[in-house]
Each structure stands twice: as C-alpha cells, then as structure tokens.
Amino acid sequence: MICLGVETSCDETALALVSGGRLLGERIASQEDLHALFGGVVPELASREHLRKASALYEALLQDTGIPSQAVDVVAVARGPGLLGSLLVGLNLAKGLAMGFGAALVGVNHLHAHLMAAGLEREIPFPALGLLISGGHTHLYRMESPASFELLGRTLDDAAGEALDKAAKLVNRPYPGGKCIDVLGKGHAPDTGLFPKPYTANKNLDFSFSGLKTSVAKYVSARPGLRLPVMPQGEVAAGPDLGLFCASINFAVAETLRIKTQRALEAQSGLRALVVAGGVAANSMVRAKMARLAASFGLECIIPRPVLCTDNGAMVAYLGERLALGGYSHGLDLEAVPRGQVVPHDYIRTAFRTDECGHPA
Numbered sequence: 001m002i003c004l005g006v007e008t009s010c011d012e013t014a015l016a017l018v019s020g021g022r023l024l025g026e027r028i029a030s031q032e033d034l035h036a037l038f039g040g041v042v043p044e045l046a047s048r049e050h051l052r053k054a055s056a057l058y059e060a061l062l063q064d065t066g067i068p069s070q071a072v073d074v075v076a077v078a079r080g081p082g083l084l085g086s087l088l089v090g091l092n093l094a095k096g097l098a099m100g101f102g103a104a105l106v107g108v109n110h111l112h113a114h115l116m117a118a119g120l121e122r123e124i125p126f127p128a129l130g131l132l133i134s135g136g137h138t139h140l141y142r143m144e145s146p147a148s149f150e151l152l153g154r155t156l157d158d159a160a161g162e163a164l165d166k167a168a169k170l171v172n173r174p175y176p177g178g179k180c181i182d183v184l185g186k187g188h189a190p191d192t193g194l195f196p197k198p199y200t201a202n203k204n205l206d207f208s209f210s211g212l213k214t215s216v217a218k219y220v221s222a223r224p225g226l227r228l229p230v231m232p233q234g235e236v237a238a239g240p241d242l243g244l245f246c247a248s249i250n251f252a253v254a255e256t257l258r259i260k261t262q263r264a265l266e267a268q269s270g271l272r273a274l275v276v277a278g279g280v281a282a283n284s285m286v287r288a289k290m291a292r293l294a295a296s297f298g299l300e301c302i303i304p305r306p307v308l309c310t311d312n313g314a315m316v317a318y319l320g321e322r323l324a325l326g327g328y329s330h331g332l333d334l335e336a337v338p339r340g341q342v343v344p345h346d347y348i349r350t351a352f353r354t355d356e357c358g359h360p361a
Ligand code: KG4
Pocket: 010, 133, 134, 135, 136, 137, 160, 161, 162, 164, 165, 176, 177, 178, 179, 180, 182, 278, 279, 280, 281, 282, 283, 284, 309, 310, 311
C-alpha cells in the first residue's frame, strides 16, 4: 500500500509518501520566516501560502520518489484541529487527488498523528501514555491503538508551546519562540524557583500555562534590558541574564509537564511506553526529563527525533496508512475541524484487504 499524507493545519505545507510504515519521501515548505516578525502564525497569510505551495510540492514529491499518481492507494489528510482556512486548503487538495486517481480518503487527527510519528522510527508498544505538546495543544492520552486514543487531560488555556512563544515575544525574539528559548537557554543553569509551575497544586491531569505568561511578563517589565529593541534576523547568543531567563522558563515548562505526566503514569495501569510528541518535544530539557521519568517507571520512552516532532507530512501519511489498513476511511464529505473543537470519530468502516506485502488485494 502507498499512502500520501497531506499536512496544512498550521504553518507548514508538507506532503509525504509512506509505504509499509516506511517513509519514501517528503517535501515541506515552512512558513517560519513569514510569521517570525509577528511573534505567531497569522492565519490569513498561512492559508494563502499553503495554496501557493501545495500543488508544486506534490509534483516535486512524485519526481523525487519516481512514484506515479496512479500508484497511490490512500490519500491521508490532517483534518484538524488546526487553522480552519489552512486545513481547508489541504482537505481540498486531498479530496481532488483521491477523486482524480480513485484512491481511498482518510482524515487524520493532527494530534494523534504527532503521537504516532515515532512509529516511522520504531514500533510503538500499546497501551502507551501519550503526551502531546505543541503550539496549540497540551494533551495527555491513553493510547490503546492507532485508532483508539482516550483523552486524560488537556490545557485549560494556553498550550506549552504557546507559553514559550509568548515569552520569546516579550523579549522580542522571533517565532517559533520555543525553539529560540531552548537554544538561548542551553549551557545556562536554570533558577528552579524563578517561575511558577502553574496549576500543579491539584490532583487532576489538566494544564494551565496562562499564569506562567503573567509571571514572565512581570519579570521582563522589571528588567527592560532583556528585551532587544529590534527583533534579530539570525541567532544572537544569550548573555548571562537572558541565558538564565530562558533556562528558567524551559525548566518551569518542562517541570510542569513532568509533574502531570508522572501523575498520569501513576494513575494508569498496564502501560508499556511513554510517547512524547509535538513541537515542544524537540525541547532539550523536556526530552531529558521525560526520559528519566519513563525510566523510573520501567517504561520505554519514545520521542521522535526533532524533525519528526514539529509538523510534517510523514506522520500524517504514517497514521493514514495504519488507519487504512485497519479499514478506516472517509467520504468526500469529510469536514475540517478548527482548533477548540473535538475531532469526531466518524470513519467509514470497510475491510481494506491487503496481501502479505501490504498491497491492496
Ligand atoms: O507541533 P508544532 O510544530 O505545531 C503545532 O501543531 O502547533 O509545534 C509548534 C510549537 C511552537 O510553539 C514552537 O515554539 C514549539 O513547538 N517548539 C519548541 C521547540 N521547537 C519548536 N518548543 C521548545 N523547544 C523547542 N526546541
């Protein structure tokens, strides 16, 4: 089976081909530079850029891999949650391609795709606890199979990545702020009491990062020297004050995630692994803390390499192929689901029969 994955839910236009769980090729156009100056993604600009880039990326991907359109059996598309205008560009491309070459269509939950991305590198043992940490979401799941995720906890306001992006914006550093804060904080010891570990003094598995933003804003306004007058184009090394600031924010976010993830691990039984994914899973402190946490529970810690943590098409193609092999698909009436709404489990169930090599029978 050959599955094409289409990802346009935020600021990356990405298309990939996967077969038998293996990546055949991928093309990504990042919009980082376009949004950098705004301190976050501008939805209107993002959807226009997807529209401008998507078809050319598709042509280039076929050329790279030498795979003809007619060989594609399944078109998988990230159908949400994400920016509505951006999702619609991907959805329409996917529907057109599926209709054009008679392939099956499967809409993929973008958050589940993040957590399944590691499957491209190694097998994910189920059941697993999944921590999804991105720019728009902070979710804890019990993962039973590629098609069955139970939501255990979520952010009540800002996501972990959003908190980092806003902190970077306060000191006039470019989007994606999380990456910037990670780089600038490296080699500096955090002050572990400088910023709060928000919403941890309770017994639940939800998150709330808005308090961290307030505390960071107060800290910066008392130290105006931290803020650059003009946003830098390239990377600028951090002095001791900025290094301490960035390392301490990294610590507050990573430690908050550790506390809630540990609570979930204590509450769940029969787990075989901890899976961490999403853009913030590229963070060096988060990776180190999660590896230690999983080891203390005797669990495998599965975190994809950083390039598979941020948005990509490979994760969509990978989960799409797994779902299609399990007999899950959608009709051409598949709808996009904007951020803040629940992605429905509205698959059409069919037996997608394959031979022993995974080719459609
Ligand atoms: O998963 P993703 O690429 O897009 C969404 O679906 O949101 O995540 C983007 C988020 C941004 O908030 C960005 O600042 C953050 O991931 N990010 C990082 C790092 N790289 C990207 N946060 C912390 N450390 C990093 N190295």
